[in-house]
């Protein structure tokens with residue numbers, strides 16, 4: 400039996416099990432506690448690897464696990480308790496990535512804004528980590544996902560965004576519901592009003608911030624009125640985009656044990672559709688503001704779903720990239736731009752995509 404914090408021990412556990420022909424168990428959560436714990440090194444050997452599937456970009460784990468125990472979520476059980484990686488290890492890793500040509504680093508954590516690493520007298524927060532990483536030459540853009548809606552450290556975090564040109568003006572902060580009753584049933588520790596206040600505070604410090612949200616519809620006990628509150632929150636938050644999921648019970652979670660999945664599938668589908676419809680209206684309005692403007696994009700590669708009417712040929716294929724604030728941009732240009740920055744003049748928009756011409 401191997402806990403998520405001990406994955407690095409798996410080869411040893413298997414070896415010992417084979418040699419001793421006995422059961423092996425490693426489930427301690429001790430590594431979360433101390434920076435000087437030797438087990439942290441093993442933890443590092445697993446997490447000191449970045450996902451570099453997109454050219455010019457890397458996803459770097461800042462922390463793993465989660466202590467929030469939202470009632471519908473299995474993550475705290477399968478990923479274990481929150482453990483933040485040593486700040487110096489992350490900085491070293493990002494320096495190596497920058498040497499390899501990486502320009503955009505996304506720091507990852509289930510509730511990444513709870514990053515906290517103690518070294519000597521100082522406790523480093525996500526804001527500190529962002530300042531440190533933004534000093535690294537070669538790294539041009541920095542993002543962090545996913546943020547849990549909480550007041551602690553929020554102003555400081557938004558301030559780094561405002562202060563550092565490298566920290567992208569992008570915040571992914573799931574609300575999950577706009578009904579206080581449902582938020583309570585989910586064990587989310589904020590009200591809809593408190594959530595909206597965070598969004599307002601973010602916009603006050605970073606006026607052009609682009610915000611993305613997650614929602615779950617059809618949670619046990621969600622009435623039409625609860626759902627309307629969610630739709631209302633989506634309108635008010637003015638997200639760039641939203642991810643909407645239909646509730647489905649996860650075995651082993653509190654919600655699965657204590658709540659009955661009592662919303663019919665058809666209603667879940669309708670609410671899912673309705674919420675996306677509400678969001679699409681805002682997305683279309685926000686996207687329109689880009690028309691006839693120039694944007695900088697980091698090119699991800701060839702567009703997977705080439706759009707009609709593109710002036711495509713072998714030397715000028717349709718490319719896709721993203722702006723710092725995560726808008727998807729489609730335009731034609733040489734494939735050699737992949738992994739590089741490009742300037743694009745936006746000529747038309749759809750709710751989720753900006754279309755333009757390479758400058």
Ligand code: SF4
Pocket residue numbers: 465466467468469472473474475509510547
């Ligand atoms: Fe943690 Fe997110 Fe799961 Fe809540 S939903 S327990 S914050 S991973």
